[in-house]
Amino acid sequence: MPAHDVLIIGAGLAGQRAALAAAQDGASVAIMSKVHPVRSHSVAAAGGINAAISVDDDWHSHAYDTVKGSDFLGDQDAIEVMCSEAPGEVMHLEHMGVTFHRNEKGEMDLRAFGGASMKRTAYVADITGQALLHVLYEQLMKHHETVERFEEWFTTSLIQDEQGRCCGVIAREVRSGRLEAFTAKNVILACGGAGQVYKPTTNGLIVTGDGIAMAYRAGAPLMDMEMVQYHPTCLVETGILITEGARGEGAHLLNANGERFMEKSAPNKMELASRDVVSRAEQIEINEGRGVGPDGRGIYLDVTVVPRKRTLEALREIVNLGKDFAGVDITREPIMIRPGQHYIMGGVKTDNDGRTPIEGLYAAGEVACVSVHGGNRLGANSLLDTLIFGRRAGEDAAARAAAIPMPEVDTHAQLRRDAATIDEIVARPREGRRVSEIKNELGETMNQYAAVFRDEQGLQTARETIARLKEEAGKAWIDDRGTVFNQDVLGAIELGYMIDCAEATVVAALERKESRGAQFRTDFPERNDEEWLKHIDITMNGDGPEVSYSPVTITQWQPEERKY
Amino acid sequence: MAETQTAGAEVRSADPEQFKLRLRRYDPESGEAPYWDEHTIELEPHRSVLEAILQARDRFDGSIGIRCSCRQAICGSCGVRVNGEPALACHTHLDAALEGARDGVIEIEPMGNMPVLKDLIVDMDAVHWKKIQRVTPWLIAKQPVPEREYIVPRESMIDVTQTMACIQCGACVSDCLAMEVDPGFIGPAALAKSYRFVGDPRDDQHEERLLDLSEDPEGIFDCTHCFKCVEACPKDVNPMGQIMRLRRIATNDFHIVDKNNGERHEAAFTGLIKDNGLLWEAELLPRSYGGNSWFGKFAPPAGKELLSSLPAILKGLIRGKVSPMKALKPHRIPKNDLKQVQSIYDKVESREKRYELNLYIVGEDEQVLESPSATSDPVAVGVTAEPGGKEPDADPGAEPTDTPAEQRSTTEGEGK
Numbered sequence: 001m002p003a004h005d006v007l008i009i010g011a012g013l014a015g016q017r018a019a020l021a022a023a024q025d026g027a028s029v030a031i032m033s034k035v036h037p038v039r040s041h042s043v044a045a046a047g048g049i050n051a052a053i054s055v056d057d058d059w060h061s062h063a064y065d066t067v068k069g070s071d072f073l074g075d076q077d078a079i080e081v082m083c084s085e086a087p088g089e090v091m092h093l094e095h096m097g098v099t100f101h102r103n104e105k106g107e108m109d110l111r112a113f114g115g116a117s118m119k120r121t122a123y124v125a126d127i128t129g130q131a132l133l134h135v136l137y138e139q140l141m142k143h144h145e146t147v148e149r150f151e152e153w154f155t156t157s158l159i160q161d162e163q164g165r166c167c168g169v170i171a172r173e174v175r176s177g178r179l180e181a182f183t184a185k186n187v188i189l190a191c192g193g194a195g196q197v198y199k200p201t202t203n204g205l206i207v208t209g210d211g212i213a214m215a216y217r218a219g220a221p222l223m224d225m226e227m228v229q230y231h232p233t234c235l236v237e238t239g240i241l242i243t244e245g246a247r248g249e250g251a252h253l254l255n256a257n258g259e260r261f262m263e264k265s266a267p268n269k270m271e272l273a274s275r276d277v278v279s280r281a282e283q284i285e286i287n288e289g290r291g292v293g294p295d296g297r298g299i300y301l302d303v304t305v306v307p308r309k310r311t312l313e314a315l316r317e318i319v320n321l322g323k324d325f326a327g328v329d330i331t332r333e334p335i336m337i338r339p340g341q342h343y344i345m346g347g348v349k350t351d352n353d354g355r356t357p358i359e360g361l362y363a364a365g366e367v368a369c370v371s372v373h374g375g376n377r378l379g380a381n382s383l384l385d386t387l388i389f390g391r392r393a394g395e396d397a398a399a400r401a402a403a404i405p406m407p408e409v410d411t412h413a414q415l416r417r418d419a420a421t422i423d424e425i426v427a428r429p430r431e432g433r434r435v436s437e438i439k440n441e442l443g444e445t446m447n448q449y450a451a452v453f454r455d456e457q458g459l460q461t462a463r464e465t466i467a468r469l470k471e472e473a474g475k476a477w478i479d480d481r482g483t484v485f486n487q488d489v490l491g492a493i494e495l496g497y498m499i500d501c502a503e504a505t506v507v508a509a510l511e512r513k514e515s516r517g518a519q520f521r522t523d524f525p526e527r528n529d530e531e532w533l534k535h536i537d538i539t540m541n542g543d544g545p546e547v548s549y550s551p552v553t554i555t556q557w558q559p560e561e562r563k564y
Numbered sequence: 565m566a567e568t569q570t571a572g573a574e575v576r577s578a579d580p581e582q583f584k585l586r587l588r589r590y591d592p593e594s595g596e597a598p599y600w601d602e603h604t605i606e607l608e609p610h611r612s613v614l615e616a617i618l619q620a621r622d623r624f625d626g627s628i629g630i631r632c633s634c635r636q637a638i639c640g641s642c643g644v645r646v647n648g649e650p651a652l653a654c655h656t657h658l659d660a661a662l663e664g665a666r667d668g669v670i671e672i673e674p675m676g677n678m679p680v681l682k683d684l685i686v687d688m689d690a691v692h693w694k695k696i697q698r699v700t701p702w703l704i705a706k707q708p709v710p711e712r713e714y715i716v717p718r719e720s721m722i723d724v725t726q727t728m729a730c731i732q733c734g735a736c737v738s739d740c741l742a743m744e745v746d747p748g749f750i751g752p753a754a755l756a757k758s759y760r761f762v763g764d765p766r767d768d769q770h771e772e773r774l775l776d777l778s779e780d781p782e783g784i785f786d787c788t789h790c791f792k793c794v795e796a797c798p799k800d801v802n803p804m805g806q807i808m809r810l811r812r813i814a815t816n817d818f819h820i821v822d823k824n825n826g827e828r829h830e831a832a833f834t835g836l837i838k839d840n841g842l843l844w845e846a847e848l849l850p851r852s853y854g855g856n857s858w859f860g861k862f863a864p865p866a867g868k869e870l871l872s873s874l875p876a877i878l879k880g881l882i883r884g885k886v887s888p889m890k891a892l893k894p895h896r897i898p899k900n901d902l903k904q905v906q907s908i909y910d911k912v913e914s915r916e917k918r919y920e921l922n923l924y925i926v927g928e929d930e931q932v933l934e935s936p937s938a939t940s941d942p943v944a945v946g947v948t949a950e951p952g953g954k955e956p957d958a959d960p961g962a963e964p965t966d967t968p969a970e971q972r973s974t975t976e977g978e979g980k
Contacts, residue, residue, distance in 0.1 A: 035631070036688070038732055039639045053712075094713045097703030099721050099728050099764070106715040124725060130638060131728050138702040151689075175681065204633035240636045313722065317729075321636060324655060327610060436622035480627035482593050485682040488626040 001411070004030040004148070005401035006394065007184035009155050009169060009211060010191030012040030013129070013383060014365025014390035016136040018188050018354075021394030023146040027401050030182065032150040032171060033191075034206065034490070037137050041192055041204045042386065045129025046243035046317060047113060048121035049093075049383040051086035054110055059083040060556075061117055066381060067557045069115040069274045070345075070374025071517035072533065073224065075553040078370040081352050082381075082388045089387050090122055098135045099124050101314065111314070112248040115274035115378040115564070126243045126317040129383060150182075154490050155210060156418045158187065158218045158361065159411055166218065166361035167407035170418045174490070177483025179419050181411035185404055186360050186397035189215055189348060190390060193366035194501040196494075198341035199443025200239030202231055211367035213497035215348040216504065220356045221537040223369040223550065225346035225501075226508035227518045229377055230452050232278040234340030236298040240325050242318050242337055244379040246303050247271040249314060253282065254300040254334065255290040266564035273564035276376040276518045279339035283452045286338065298336035339452055343382060344501075345373040345518065346508070349537060349550075354393025360407075364393040371535065374552075375517015425492045428477040435476045435492045438469050442495075445469075446502055450509055455523045459510045466506060470499050504538040507545045511536050529559050580606045583658050585616055587628060588673040589683050598680070601625075602669065613661050613672065614642050614653035617684075629683035637798055640731030643738065644684050645673040650735040650796040675738035677747075691747075692734045695754040699777070703761060706768045716765045723920070727760040730801045736793035748782040752793035752803030755784060759806035762813060774814040778822035784810045785826025809920060816918075825865075828852050836894075838909050841902040844894040849873070 006022040008015045011033035019031040033040065052059040063083040067074055094100055094108065100122050103109040110119040124131035140147055152174040159168040159181065168183035189211035195203025216222055232253070233242040247253070253271050255261045265281040266273035273281075282299045285291060292298050303311060303318075308331045312319060315330075322330040347369035354362040354370075365386040372385055445465045449458035473495050480488035514528040515521050535550045582604050590598040603620040614632055621628045631641040635654045642653040647664040648671070661670045678686040706714070736752040743749045758777060761767045777783040784807055793803040814820045815827045832851035836844045849870060854860020880886045897905075 035633065035641070039631070039633055039641045041633065041639070043640075043731075044634050044636065044638050091712055095705060095709050097705070097761075097764070097766070099724050099760075100713070101725075102716060102718040102721045104718060106717055108713045109718075124728065125722075127638070127725070127729055130731065131725070134728065134730075134732075135703075141697055142702040204635070204639060206633045238635065317638070324657075325636065434622070434626070436626070440622075478626050482591060482627070482682075484592050485629045485685055486627075487629060491626070 001181055001183060002030060003183045003406050004028045005185050006188060006397045007168065007182055008032065008188045008190055010040070010189065010367070011037035012042035012190065012192055012365060012386065013133055013136065014386035015190030016140055017387050017390035018190055018364055018394030019147045020136065020139055020143065021391040022398040023143055025395055025398035027398035029146065030148040030150060032153045032155065034152065034154040034174065036151050037140065038133060040133060041207050042133045043130045044204065044241065045383050046126040046241065047245035047248065048111060048123030048128045048380045049090060050113065050116065050120050050378070050380040051090040051122060051384065052083065052120060053087045053090060053108060053122065054120065057118060057120060059086065062086065062120060064557055065116050066372065066378055068562060069376055069378040071376055071527065071562055072559040073371070073374030073517060073535070073552060075371050076555040076557060077553045078352050078372045080555060082372050082384060085388050086384055089391070093132060093135065096135055096139060098131055101125065111245060112272060113379045114244050114247065114272045114278065121248065121380040123245065126245050126315050132383060155214065156493065157414065158214050159183070159409060159414055160218060161407060161409045164219065165359040165407070167409050168411065170414055174485055177486060179415060181415050183407055183409065185401040185406060186362060188354065188362040188364060188393050188397055189367050190365045191367055193344045194498060195341055197442065197498045197502045198446045199440060200447070201341040202234055202239055202241040208494035209497045209501035210494065211363065212347055213500040215356060215361065215363060216500055216540050218358060218361065219540065220358050220361065221349045221539045222504050223346055223349040223535050223537050224371050224374065225504040225538055226512050226536060227345035227375050228341060228450065228505060229275055229343040229345060229518050230279040230339040231342035232275055232282055232339050233301050233337040235326050236293060236336045236338050238325055239340045240321060241342065242301060242321065242335065243315070246301060246315055246318060249306045249310060251301055251303040252305055254302055255285045256292045256296070257290060261285050269564035274376055274378060277564055279452050280520060282339050293336050298338050300334035301337045302334040303330040304332060304334065341447065343377055345369065345371070345375065345377050352392065353396035354389050355396065362393040362397055364389040375519065422489055425478060425489050426481055428475065430477050432475045432477060433472050435478055435495050438473050438476055439495055439498070442466070442469050442498060442502055450506055453520050453522050454509055455521060456510065459506055462506045463510065466499060466503050473499055504545055507547065508536045508538055511547050533559060578608045578610065580608050582606050583616060583662065584669040585620060586669045586671045587683070590680050592682055607658060609659035610657050612654045613646055613656045613658060613670065616658055617653060617672065629685045631685055638731060640733035643675050643733040643735045645675060645738065647671050650675060650738040652733055652735065652798045655798045675734055677737055677740060677743050678734065688734055692732070692737050692753060695751050696757055698750055699754045699758040700773065701757050703764065703767055704769045705766055714766045720763065720765050724760050724763045727756045727763070727801055727806055729799045730756055731799055733798065735796040735798060736803050739792045739796050741790045741792055742786055742788045746782060746786060749786045750780065750782055752807065755810060756801050756803040756806040759810055762810060771818050774810065774818055775820055777810060778814050778820045778826060779824070781824050784814065785822065785824050812918065825852055828855065838906060840894040841897040841905045842895040846891040847894065
C-alpha cells in the first residue's frame with residue numbers, strides 16, 4: 001500500500017505547486033490526478049496573474065482592490081497574505097522558466113485587468129495558465145525522484161480514522177480499473193471547482209466538484225458556496241471563454257444600439273469594472289431587449305478598437321477561438337458574447353495555510369475557500385490564489401508531517417465499500433434515466449435559477465429539482481461494463497459529487513437574503529452589511545445540508561459603497 | 565458597422581443537421597479485434613467532432629472511450645484521427661470533417677504511432693511523454709539567479725511562446741513519418757519542446773542541448789522534412805520549423821559538426837542546388853561525406869552507404885527511373901532560372917541576421933501573403949524575427965477581403 005507524508009489530489013496549478021513545495025521541504029510526496037496533469041483545467045486560464053511587481057505599485061493597493069472586488073466578503077488577513085506574497089511568487093515562477101511577456105526594456109510587462117486600480121497583471125500572451133501549468137509540470141518531471149506521480153487515478157473517497165482524522169484516500173486507476181488505498185499523513189485537496197454543475201460553463205468536462213464533495217461528505221464545512229462567478233465574455237453558443245485580457249487591452253462592450261452601456265453602471269472603470277458588475281449590466285441589456293444576435297441573447301465584444309498587431313501578439317488564442325468556434329475574425333468585426341458560469345468563489349473552508357477543520361486534510365485552489373475572493377473574484381487573482389495557497393498548504397503539510405508517524409488504519413472495509421459502490425453502478429438495470437440526462441437537467445436548472453439574478457421562488461424550484469435528481473442519480477444507469485478506462489462509471493460517481501455541490505450552492509443562495517458580489521437577489525436587491533456581512537457555512541448533517549455562519553475578518557478596510 | 569455585426573451573427577444561426585460517424589472501437593477486455601461502430605447524431609454543422617462523439621456517448625453508448633475536457637483546444641486531451649488525418653476532435657468542425665469524408669461518413673480513429681488502450685484512447689506515456697523526458701524538458705537557469713526577473717529581449721520571450729503554446733496533444737507524433745520508420749526518433753513534439761529552451765535566453769545549456777540532439781542518431785537530423793507535423797499541429801507550433809531552427813543554430817551559430825553527418829549533408833544539399841538549380845542526387849552522397857572535393861568522393865563511409873543503397877539503385881535502374889548517364893551528370897535548368905535560384909541564395913546569405921518564422925511576432929502568415937505591401941521582398945514575407953523588422957501589417961490601406969481566412973479554415977478542416 002503506497003504511503004506518503006503528503007498526498008495531493010489534483011494536479012493543476014495548486015496541486016503541482018503544493019507538491020513542489022512539500023518535496024522541497026523534504027517530505028515524501030505523491031500527486032494524484034484523474035487526468036494527466038497538463039490536462040487540468042488551470043490550463044484554460046488565459047489572461048494572467050496579478051502581482052504588485054511594478055515599482056509604482058504596492059501590494060496594499062492590490063489587496064484593497066481585491067477586498068473591494070469581493071464586495072467586502074473576503075477575509076482581509078488572507079487577502080493580505082496573498083497580495084503581499086504575490087510578487088515573490090511571480091518572480092519564483094519566472095526563474096523556473098515561465099515565458100512572461102516583456103516590455104521594451106526586457107522587464108516583465110503588465111496588462112490592465114478588471115477591478116484593478118492599475119496595470120498589475122503579468123501574462124504570457126493569452127495562454128498564461130497553460131504556460132504556468134506546463135512549466136510546473138517541467139519541474140515535476142525534473143523532480144521525479146522526490147514527487148511520485150499517479151496520473152489518471154480517480155479518487156473515490158477520503159479515508160478517516162476513528163477520530164475523524166484524514167489519513168489517505170481510496171482511488172481507482174482509470175487505465176486498469178484497480179482500486180487501491182493510499183495512506184498519508186496529510187492529504188491536500190487541489191482538484192478544482194465544480195463548473196460542470198452548470199450548463200453551459202466555461203469549465204472543462206473534468207471540473208465536477210470531486211474535492212468539494214469528498215470533503216463535504218467527510219464532514220468539512222463548505223463556505224461562500226452561493227458565490228458563483230459568471231464571466232462577462234463567453235461565446236453565446238458554446239459558452240467558451242473569451243479572456244478578460246481582451247477588455248484589458250481596450251476592447252469595448254456594445255449593445256444592439258451600439259452603445260457602450262457600461263457607462264451606466266461603471267462610469268469610471270467602464271468595461272474594466274469587476275466581473276459581477278459587468279455580467280449584471282450585460283444581463284440587464286439582454287433582459288431589456290437591447291441584446292444582439294438573432295434572438296437578442298448576446299452582447300458585442302468589439303476587439304477591433306485594439307491595434308491589430310497587438311491583438312495578434314497578445315490575444316492570439318482568442319483570435320483563433322473566434323475563428324474556430326464562432327466563425328468571426330475578432331480583429332475585423334465584433335464577436336457575440338454573454339455572461340457564462342466560470343468560477344465558484346466558495347469551496348472547502350480553510351485557514352491561511354490551507355488547513356481545513358478536519359485534521360490531516362488541506363485544500364487549495366478553486367476547491368478551497370480561504371476566503372480571498374469573497375463575493376466576487378477579480379480576474380487574474382485565481383492563478384495567484386492557486387499558487388500562493390498551494391505552496392503554503394504544501395509547506396505546512398510537509399512541516400507537520402515531519403512531526404507525526406504514518407497513520408495506521410485498516411482500509412479494507414472502505415476499499416470493499418467503494419468497490420461495491422462501483423460494482424452496483426455497473427450492474428444497474430437499464431431502466432430509469434441515463435447519467436447524461438440527469439447531468440443535463442442539473443446544469444440547465446442551475447443556469448436558470450442560480451445564475452446572475454436569483455430569487456426565492458426560483459431557488460426553491462432549483463432545490464426541489466435537485467432533490468429529485470439526487471433520487472434519480474442513485475439509480476441512473478450506464479452502458480460500460482468494463483474495467484479499462486470505464487469513463488462511464490466515473491461519470492456516475494462525478495454526478496453524485498456535482499449534485500452535492502449544487503445543493504450546497506442553492507441552500508446558501510436561499511439563505512443569503514441580500515445582494516452582494518455575485519449573489520444578486522431580485523427580492524433583496526440591496527447589500528445589507530448589518531445582517532449579512534458574514535460567511536455562510538454549509539455542513540453535511542446526516543444526508544442534508546446544515547447552515548451556520550462565520551465572521552468576516554476585517555483588518556484595514558471597512559465596508560463602503562462599491563463604485564467602479 | 566451594424567451590417568457587419570448582423571452578418572457575423574447570422575453565420576452561426578444554422579439549423580441542426582444529421583451527421584453519420586464511424587468510430588474505431590477497441591475493447592481490450594473482450595479479446596476481440598478492433599471494429600467499426602456507426603452512429604447518427606444531430607448538430608449544427610459548425611459544431612465540433614468532439615461534440616458529435618459526446619452526443620453519441622450521451623444518447624446511445626456511454627462506453628465510447630475518448631479523453632476530453634476543455635472543448636476549446638487548450639487541454640490537448642482529444643487528439644484523434646478524423647478521416648485518416650490527425651486532429652483535435654474539439655477543433656474540427658463537422659461540416660469540414662464531412663468534406664473530407666470518403667462516403668459521407670465521418671471516420672474517427674485513435675492517433676497513430678502510439679499503442680491503443682481502448683477505443684480512441686492511446687498510451688501517450690509509452691511514446692509521447694517518454695520522448696518529452698528525453699530532451700531534459702526544464703529550464704537550466706543561468707546563474708546567478710537575479711533578485712527580480714531576468715532581463716531578456718522582448719522578442720525572444722514572444723518567440724519561445726510559440727513552442728510554449730504546444731498543448732502536448734500528440735497530433736504531430738501521431739503522423740510523424742520519420743517516427744513510423746524509426747520509432748526511436750525523438751520526434752516533433754519533443755524537439756519543439758527543446759527549442760523552447762534553446763530559444764530561451766535564460767537557459768544556460770544551449771550548446772550542450774544542441775550537441776546532444778545533434779549527436780543523437782535519432783535527434784534533429786533524423787527529421788525528413790515531410791511537413792506532416794506542421795499540418796497536424798492545431799496550435800501552429802510548427803514543430804518541423806522548430807527542428808530546422810535547432811539545426812540552424814547548431815550548425816551556423818555553434819558550428820557543431822555531428823557524427824551523424826547531418827551538418828555536412830545539409831551543406832551538400834544546399835550547395836548542390838546553389839550550383840545546379842536542382843538537386844544532383846548521385847553527387848549528394850559522396851559530397852555529404854567527403855565534402856566538395858575530388859578526393860572526398862572516395863570517403864570510405866560514402867562507399868559503405870553506397871553499397872547499402874545498391875538494391876534501391878538497381879531497382880531504379882531496372883524500372884527506368886534513372887539512367888547511368890543522367891545520374892552521373894547534374895540536371896540542367898535554363899541559365900536565367902539558375903541565376904534566379906542563385907539570387908535567392910545571395911539575398912538570404914547576405915543578411916546580417918537570419919529571418920525566422922514566428923507567428924506571435926509577425927501575426928498571421930497567410931494574411932501577410934495577401935497584403936501587396938509585404939510582397940516586395942518575397943523571401944522575407946512574414947518571417948522576420950528581428951526587433952523593428954519588417955512590419956507585415958504596416959499598410960492599413962491593404963485591407964484584405966475575407967477570402968484567405970476562409971480558404972484557410974477549409975484547408976484546416978481537410979487537413980485536420
